[in-house]
Amino acid sequence: MKYKQLFKELILLSLATLIISAAVFFFLVPSHAAVSSVSGLAIVIRQFVHLPISAITMILNITLLIIGFFTVGKEFGYKTVYTSILLPLFIGMFEILFPHFTSFTHDALLDVVCYIFVVSIGLAMLFNMNASSGGIDIIAKIMNVYFHIELGKAVSIAGLLISFSSLLAYDSKTVILSLLGSYLNGIVLDHFIFDQKMKKRVCIVSPKIEEIRHFILHELHSGASIYKCIGAYHGDVHDEIVCITDKAEFRKLMNFIHEVDEDAFVTVYKVANMQYRSKALEEKVF
Numbered sequence: 001m002k003y004k005q006l007f008k009e010l011i012l013l014s015l016a017t018l019i020i021s022a023a024v025f026f027f028l029v030p031s032h033a034a035v036s037s038v039s040g041l042a043i044v045i046r047q048f049v050h051l052p053i054s055a056i057t058m059i060l061n062i063t064l065l066i067i068g069f070f071t072v073g074k075e076f077g078y079k080t081v082y083t084s085i086l087l088p089l090f091i092g093m094f095e096i097l098f099p100h101f102t103s104f105t106h107d108a109l110l111d112v113v114c115y116i117f118v119v120s121i122g123l124a125m126l127f128n129m130n131a132s133s134g135g136i137d138i139i140a141k142i143m144n145v146y147f148h149i150e151l152g153k154a155v156s157i158a159g160l161l162i163s164f165s166s167l168l169a170y171d172s173k174t175v176i177l178s179l180l181g182s183y184l185n186g187i188v189l190d191h192f193i194f195d196q197k198m199k200k201r202v203c204i205v206s207p208k209i210e211e212i213r214h215f216i217l218h219e220l221h222s223g224a225s226i227y228k229c230i231g232a233y234h235g236d237v238h239d240e241i242v243c244i245t246d247k248a249e250f251r252k253l254m255n256f257i258h259e260v261d262e263d264a265f266v267t268v269y270k271v272a273n274m275q276y277r278s279k280a281l282e283e284k285v286f
Helices: 002-031 038-045 053-071 078-097 108-128 136-147 151-168 172-193 209-218 247-260 279-285
Strands: 199-205 225-230 237-245 265-271
Touching (some): 002 038, 002 053, 002 078, 002 108, 038 151, 053 078, 053 136, 108 172, 136 151, 151 172, 199 247, 209 237, 209 247, 237 247
Antiparallel strands (some): 199 237
């Protein structure tokens, strides 16, 4: 069973890395933009070193892995090592299969936009498997350990530095395109990774609390908590029911509340991370 799970992980890691390498080869390379990645840095370096993008990316990734092992210890699991080496191999495969490829869109801006959306799919897959494509993540980890910069900020700083490196080889238009691409890449990646898992915390105060509780438990098949709350104006005691819903459940719940009690007081919060401390804590309310 363990080997079966490992094989499944390797297949998914390979698929995600293939998507990322395709985004690099078919969209990032034609745009010449250095969009917050080691592959983007490789595009700049290629202007000074007559090597394929795949070879430069391989050299950079292996160098960063070695530096990472010596500076921050053995915190890079097999997934990071696997994807860091596989990425340039896939790029090299595309270089062999499509030696004369130029661009699908023949427009640098469209190439960058296409790259951002395609690469975000692959990166989101890696993130959901607690993996990364190496490169810039290793740089960010080193900055975190030695300069005590938060990982999120370290990734942004490393990405901006790579974007500015395009100044060494290209004109100001490409530099601006690289910077805008890096910014947009962060926004789109956040959408793919976090917004798809975003849930809503719904707090409802209503005299129809029993009907709402029954709907949450038996129609949405979800859990909830009930609290006593006191109105500040009159001091009246009310029941408040709180539950966590996804997008589909939220729509169903709001439709039901509208039917049973149009005057219900409802507040909604976005929830990025949710963790139950124990099942007994949920069951205690009921």
